Amino acid sequence: MSSTYLGMPSLPVFGTGNLNATESFPQAAKRELKNTQLRANLAHATHTIRDKRENAVAELPDWEEMRDAGSAIKNATMANLPALLEAFETNFTARGGIIHWARDAQEANEIVTALIKETGETEVVKVKSMATAEIGLNEYLQEQGIAAFETDLAELIVQLDHDKPSHILVPAIHKNRNQIRDIFLREMEEVDPGLSNEPARLAEAARRHLRKKFLSAKVAISGANFGLADTGTLTVVESEGNGRMCLTLPDTLITVMGIEKLLPSWRDLEVFMQLLPRSSTGERMNPYTSLWTGVTPGDGPQNVHLVLLDNGRTAALADQMGRTALNCIRCSACMNVCPVYERTGGHAYGSTYPGPIGAILSPLMTGIKSEENNSLPYASSLCGACFDACPVKINIPEILVHLRGEDVDSQRAKVKVPTQMDLMMKASEWAFSDGSHINLLEKGLPIGKLAAGRAKVIKKLPGIAAGWTQSRDIPAPPSQSFRQWWVKEHQSPEPRRNPAKEEDQL
Amino acid sequence: MSARDDVMSRIKSALRDAPPTPDIPRNYRLATNKTAAQRCEQLVGRLLDYKANVYVVPTTQAPAKLAQLLADAESIVVPHGLEEHWLSGLRDDAGSLRIEVDSPEHRLSVSALDSVDAVVTTAAVAVSETGTIILDGSSSQGRRIISLVPDRHICLLAAKDIVEVLPEAIARLNATAPQTWISGPSATSDIELERVEGVHGPRTLDVLILT
Numbered sequence: 220m221s222s223t224y225l226g227m228p229s230l231p232v233f234g235t236g237n238l239n240a241t242e243s244f245p246q247a248a249k250r251e252l253k254n255t256q257l258r259a260n261l262a263h264a265t266h267t268i269r270d271k272r273e274n275a276v277a278e279l280p281d282w283e284e285m286r287d288a289g290s291a292i293k294n295a296t297m298a299n300l301p302a303l304l305e306a307f308e309t310n311f312t313a314r315g316g317i318i319h320w321a322r323d324a325q326e327a328n329e330i331v332t333a334l335i336k337e338t339g340e341t342e343v344v345k346v347k348s349m350a351t352a353e354i355g356l357n358e359y360l361q362e363q364g365i366a367a368f369e370t371d372l373a374e375l376i377v378q379l380d381h382d383k384p385s386h387i388l389v390p391a392i393h394k395n396r397n398q399i400r401d402i403f404l405r406e407m408e409e410v411d412p413g414l415s416n417e418p419a420r421l422a423e424a425a426r427r428h429l430r431k432k433f434l435s436a437k438v439a440i441s442g443a444n445f446g447l448a449d450t451g452t453l454t455v456v457e458s459e460g461n462g463r464m465c466l467t468l469p470d471t472l473i474t475v476m477g478i479e480k481l482l483p484s485w486r487d488l489e490v491f492m493q494l495l496p497r498s499s500t501g502e503r504m505n506p507y508t509s510l511w512t513g514v515t516p517g518d519g520p521q522n523v524h525l526v527l528l529d530n531g532r533t534a535a536l537a538d539q540m541g542r543t544a545l546n547c548i549r550c551s552a553c554m555n556v557c558p559v560y561e562r563t564g565g566h567a568y569g570s571t572y573p574g575p576i577g578a579i580l581s582p583l584m585t586g587i588k589s590e591e592n593n594s595l596p597y598a599s600s601l602c603g604a605c606f607d608a609c610p611v612k613i614n615i616p617e618i619l620v621h622l623r624g625e626d627v628d629s630q631r632a633k634v635k636v637p638t639q640m641d642l643m644m645k646a647s648e649w650a651f652s653d654g655s656h657i658n659l660l661e662k663g664l665p666i667g668k669l670a671a672g673r674a675k676v677i678k679k680l681p682g683i684a685a686g687w688t689q690s691r692d693i694p695a696p697p698s699q700s701f702r703q704w705w706v707k708e709h710q711s712p713e714p715r716r717n718p719a720k721e722e723d724q725l
Numbered sequence: 726m727s728a729r730d731d732v733m734s735r736i737k738s739a740l741r742d743a744p745p746t747p748d749i750p751r752n753y754r755l756a757t758n759k760t761a762a763q764r765c766e767q768l769v770g771r772l773l774d775y776k777a778n779v780y781v782v783p784t785t786q787a788p789a790k791l792a793q794l795l796a797d798a799e800s801i802v803v804p805h806g807l808e809e810h811w812l813s814g815l816r817d818d819a820g821s822l823r824i825e826v827d828s829p830e831h832r833l834s835v836s837a838l839d840s841v842d843a844v845v846t847t848a849a850v851a852v853s854e855t856g857t858i859i860l861d862g863s864s865s866q867g868r869r870i871i872s873l874v875p876d877r878h879i880c881l882l883a884a885k886d887i888v889e890v891l892p893e894a895i896a897r898l899n900a901t902a903p904q905t906w907i908s909g910p911s912a913t914s915d916i917e918l919e920r921v922e923g924v925h926g927p928r929t930l931d932v933l934i935l936t
């Protein structure tokens with residue numbers, strides 16, 4: 220199936236839209252860390268979902284086999300993407316669907332707008348979709364005089380409050396029930412002024428608020444979780460039924476899907492519909508999944524469109540080390556286990572895609588040189604929890620390290636004079652090249668102790684090392700090193716012949 | 726160049742190292758090792774977990790059970806392919822229940838569907854391990870809209886259509902049929918992660934498993 224490419228290799232074309240951090244991660248994180256409500260809610264949310272996920276996964280005897288299959292299916296998808304896209308296009312089109320291609324965010328927004336204008340409508344309902352958040356569709360439509368109503372409860376809360384999602388699965392997790400009630404009282408027409416803060420009452424208020432919209436909507440916009448190449452089928456996975464409403468009631472349905480969302484065959488769904496719900500919400504299965512293939516005469520929308528979106532995905536695909544990031548099925552498991560995400564929340568990542576996957580996907584799609592995205596690959600302690608949790612086994616830590624390398628290379632290309640980092644690296648090269656060099660340096664340890672003073676911590680390091688002490692103190696160095704202690708304790712040691720062996724025993 | 730050609734050529738250029746296509750290891754469970762009774766029991770447990778109402782009844786008693794469940798209802802909708810005998814218990818009644826039939830010749834409007842108390846359909850297949858009932862739009866299940874807009878969905882499921890694992894269901898289904906997979910009534914956990922049943926989809930789901 221693989222095709223041979225004979226044309227001129229072109230430079231990758233990067234994505235645009237809401238993929239950029241506009242300030243560096245450390246800066247944004249510093250601000251977000253001060254939001255104690257957000258931190259408390261996030262810690263609660265990530266831990267709860269994490270526990271649920273673990274139970275749901277432990278229940279299956281063949282979870283690892285499923286991950287192996289999922290990972291292989293996605294690698295096979297990427298390797299054969301041109302042929303699979305063609306097959307999908309043929310099958311979807313044969314059943315009355317219409318396919319549009321978009322190189323970037325702007326083009327996708329223009330296509331969707333033109334399709335809506337053709338219907339003469341000025342209002343559309345939307346079901347949660349990361350692709351449309353990525354391209355900034357709602358804002359674009361607003362400029363064009365079209366109102367887009369989010370219908371997922373959390374997205375509705377965020378939209379009514381003119382805020383941004385903080386988590387891809389539970390976007391309003393940074394708000395508590397009282398805040399949500401206040402938003403509803405302030406922003407919803409015809410809301411009961413005595414509305415309580417009970418989640419069941421709040422959900423009911425949302426149902427009332429949106430029901431009329433659903434029943435009268437003429438145009439809906441959705442994302443898609445999977446596209447099946449051999450049948451031309453699209454899938455939306457959801458909980459509340461707002462997805463079913465959007466996919467069933469209107470006359471016109473416009474779906475925006477990244478080109479990487481394909482699976483080769485219908486059968487592959489049996490793997491992904493087990494991997495996704497358990498990894499995502501920790502449920503055995505999500506309440507509702509809808510599947511449609513083009514148009515079904517007499518059932519559901521009769522005017523069915525799909526916008527296939529590149530917007531930097533081909534740039535990610537061109538990165539041989541990084542392309543597996545496109546295998547992501549947006550389950551959010553990596554976020555829920557990430558110690559960095561748990562503390563900073565999703566806003567700190569700037570891009571639509573937060574957490575460990577965002578830290579690799581955003582710079583891969585925009586290029587490492589784009590705005591502040593080069594700070595994202597450092598937003599990790601490389602603990603590896605994300606890799607273990609990922610249902611499609613994306614080796615996120617490895618890609619983070621790869622992108623850090625890209626960043627260092629691109630910085631070096633910019634500056635001709637050796638940077639502080641270069642000098643430090645040179646210095647450590649000298650230090651570690653010979654044991655006697657280290658001995659010499661270790662004589663300086665008591666000075667560090669002095670610098671730390673009585674509190675026994677160093678609060679500020681000089682130069683670029685200051686970055687390290689920006690958000691943490693460094694314990695004072697000991698007055699002697701391990702090596703110095705060893706020599707003292709073993710006054711007449713055997714001559715050291717094989718340091719490697721010695722290390723093994725430690 | 727069209728956007729399509731442009732994107733295609735970008736993809737081909739990105740893949741110029743010709744990455745290999747791996748074999749897909751399908752070493753996960755493809756079939757059940759449970760008896761029919763065990764599958765039924767598992768499905769009941771899962772559905773109760775999701776806060777659906779479940780009744781296991783012999784097929785012959787289904788009409789009576791349906792009549793009992795709909796004792797207070799004033800109107801229901803059924804798809805045109807639903808076999809008449811399921812409704813016999815309802816028809817016997819003094820005729821106070823209005824039964825609307827949705828068919829290709831007579832499609833009910835959204836507002837008509839919004840005003841009925843319940844919808845009665847069958848199901849194509851159910852997966853006991855995940856507690857999932859799958860509708861595929863065939864004539865006894867109807868258009869997707871009729872099992873969505875009414876606030877209560879009563880689903881008749883033949884026990885022989887219960888499989889244990891998802892791959893068994895996939896093998897039985899036709900991909901291009903419009904499908905709805907239902908695992909309990911609609912729910913949200915968007916407010917402080919507290920699960921609330923019943924948002925936009927039918928707030929009540931009754932499943933009659935017919936043995």
Ligand code: SF4
Nearest residue numbers: 547548550551553609
């Ligand atoms: S990278 Fe893996 S764990 Fe993270 S969202 Fe994507 S699929 Fe889930």
